[in-house]
Amino acid sequence: MIHTIRFRLTVLYSGLLFVLAALVLGGIYFAVSKTTEQRPITTEYAKTYSGDQYLGKREVVFVEEVENAVNVRTMATLRDFSLLTLACLYVASLGIGWVLAGRVLRPVRSITRTTEEIQATDLKRRIRLRGPRDELKDLADTIDTMLDRLEEAFSAQRQLIDDASHELRSPLTIIRANVDAVLAAPDASEEERARAVAIVDRATTRMTRLVEDLLASARRQGTAxxxxxxxxxxxxxxxxxxxxxxxxxxxxxxxxxxxxxxxxxxxxxxxxxxxxxxxxxxxxxxxxxxxxxxxxxxxxxxxxxxxxxxxxxxxxxxxxxxxxxxxxxxxxxxxxxxxxxxxxxxxxxxxxxxxxxxxxxxxxxxxxxxxxxxxxxxxxxx
The missing domain is CATH 3.30.565.10 (Histidine kinase-like ATPase, C-terminal domain)
Known part of the structure; x- marks a missing residue:
């Protein structure tokens, strides 16, 4: 399955979509990180008194530090969700790419299935692909046209063989009959033998003419x-x-x-x-x-x-x-x-x-x- 066109189209589609999404999300993350101030969070303490009595140190929170903490958490969340989105998108793109590649290659399967069913003895099958006038439709129509020419050529060839067989059968039958009845008979007279030889000569001449004409016809049909x-x-x-x-x-x-x-x-x-x-x-x-x-x-x-x-x-x-x-x-x-x-x-x-x-x-x-x-x-x- 790894070497099939459908698999390669799926991987190509998913890879391109993944790269495109990664570039988009990476660009967003980079732009946000550049426009958001971030620095390490620091903790400061202040001494507290009640009158003259020292109460100890307490943590002091500044507004700037709160904003900085929010920015750092937001960027971390954006990074985590971007990676999760890319992973989900890649898995989904594999499924979508597999389905789309199957739909695109469906005419190819139809062409392959029909051509496998066509045999030299039966060239009447045609693809007759339906759908929009695209490259695959042109390919199917070209194959149908080629099959029309092949069927016509094979039909003419079969007709020629049938006709030639019929034409050769008669002189061969005449030659065989005269050889068996006269020329091979020991008691045949010279007159009968001479007549049989003349008949065989005419039949042989007819076959010679037929073979020469068939050869001439075959040569002109070829590329000689x-x-x-x-x-x-x-x-x-x-x-x-x-x-x-x-x-x-x-x-x-x-x-x-x-x-x-x-x-x-x-x-x-x-x-x-x-x-x-x-x-x-x-x-x-x-x-x-x-x-x-x-x-x-x-x-x-x-x-x-x-x-x-x-x-x-x-x-x-x-x-x-x-x-x-x-x-x-x-x-x-x-x-x-x-x-x-x-x-x-x-x-x-x-x-x-x-x-x-x-x-x-x-x-x-x-x-x-x-x-x-x-x-x-x-x-x-x-």
Missing amino acids: FADADLDLARVVGEACDEYATPAAARDLTIERTLGAGLAMTGDADALRRAVSNLLSNAVRLSPPGGRIEVGAGRSDGMLWVSVRDDGPGLREADQSRVFDRFWRGEASRRDRHTGLGLAIVRQIVESHGGRVEVSSRLGQGATFTLWLPPSASGRSPA
Whole structure:
């Protein structure tokens, strides 16, 4: 108990009150002693006679000596009562200080009790401290805000694990079924084995894509990237260069319209991946001989990047869900796509303080637009 804050506050309060009272009473005593005449009491005697007869000596009392005796007794009484008052005041201040310290620290006990009851599996508890808007109220509100962020992060993490487990379970089941039924069977024909190998290869490719997308999502949520000044047009151009060969293999044309002076602050690798994910979907979904339009510019004080394809497009009801994690359209379900690419795009753009938009009509392709804030200086890096 000696090391508790309540005990230390009690001792501090009592000590300060005791010192203050001692100074006040000492000052009063000193002032009174200086203004009161005091000297040792003396006794004088006088000879008394009755006529010519000597009667002896009698004690003589003078008015000055009476006053002096009264002063000495008064100062002694004042000293004794001052010491007794200080002792009583110190004992009383200990009790009062203990009670007051307990009342002051009551919110701290509430904060401690609530935080002890909070577990990683249940972050719904909140302190919600009532009372005046003081430092302890601000502390409790700050902890509640932190718990809100932690609950949101843990919920997103659990949802990601659940979704990833569900997505990985299907290809693993396919691989296990084909290994047990065909590849491990001694009487399986070569045609059956070849078909099983193709199925296992597609399932493995799907798992590889899923793991890569999960790693990219986890890296962006962490602190692995360092932002720097960059030219958005250069980043978009590099992403287009990476997909020039896959687009040519499907007889697709990538048309670029990139503006100048698109300076911003961000992570070039992450932004390049966001544009690459859009180009990957465009190359995968556009019909052979189609055209992919890529643009970048500035509008209304914001930088923008757009990727338009000639793919199957999106229904209006699906446009609000296209950026959700693990959501897949009909075309993506047919080719076993992971459904994480556009979710990662939104995550990267929002982490840069921007937003994503999609405009599409069923059967008429889709246009994805990334809006990003420019750098404060507005100058492109050298």
